[in-house]
Amino acid sequence: MNFDDLEVFVEAVRVGSLAGAARRLGISPMAASRSLGNLETELGARLIHRTTRSLSPTGDGEIFLPHARALLEGRANALTDLRPDGKGLTGHLRITTSAAFGRKIVAPMLPCFMSEHPMLQVDLLTTDDQVDIVGQGIDVAIRIAPLKDNRLVAKRLADNRKVLCASSAYLEANGRPRTLADLATRECLLATGGSHWHLFVRARW
Incomplete structure (x- = not known):
């Protein structure tokens, strides 16, 4: 067979x-x-x-x-x-991450990981597009998003903290916001795909 x-x-x-x-x-x-x-x-x-x-x-x-x-x-x-040492992984491991995270975090970690498991073939797919994890045979997907497919198992790796920033020139021209309501009148840049911010701690100036 x-x-x-x-x-x-x-x-x-x-x-x-x-x-x-x-x-x-x-x-x-x-x-x-x-x-x-x-x-x-x-x-x-x-x-x-x-x-x-x-x-x-x-x-x-x-x-x-x-x-x-x-x-x-x-x-x-x-x-x-x-295998003489009885250690190491074998097979084919497919990983997908967002483009920036894969380039800055995951890719630099792979050489050491692959040297420890020389019999393991690793594919890294870096993309910001939505991926059909099951259909494309992905083993591990690292994303900054809630899990929508209940066929999959998700594990929280870390928080993704952000801060609100403004240039000195912008603050001089438009004034420094004092309350959260002041942000509604400010010109703000949102990351692609974002529609709003979640603010958990009141900023202090």
Whole structure:
């Protein structure tokens, strides 16, 4: 039984898309479809229901899925035991972050991380666009936003504090605001996508 075919089947069920599984595994959608077809032919059973918008395991697919996962886990354990130091991660890790955060924070951390895990392939997608995390096979997404997809698990990493600033020239020309209500009459710059500010502590001048 071909392990690559098993990976396509397991990933397709996990992400709910054969195209998403192909992206995660670094192969073409045609190759993923061929692998699934080969596995179904070998087993003599249809494993997945496919439509243009969704994918779900058949009854036989539900039965075979835990066995496929066990086979892949067994292979991973065997490869781990073969490594001399018995340490390090293997596989393919896909990370996405906002462009600035990825460039300034995540990217500088990756060389050390990858040197500790030489058998691990890492992809870093830096973009400020909305990303289909499940469909694109993303493992870790770092964003400054509330979680909207309840299929995902979020963990708070840190606060994103900001301060209100003005140039001396602007304050001389327009006056120094004394209350929050004064801000309504000031010319303010908002970050792209922002519609308002949350102010938790009254500023003091």
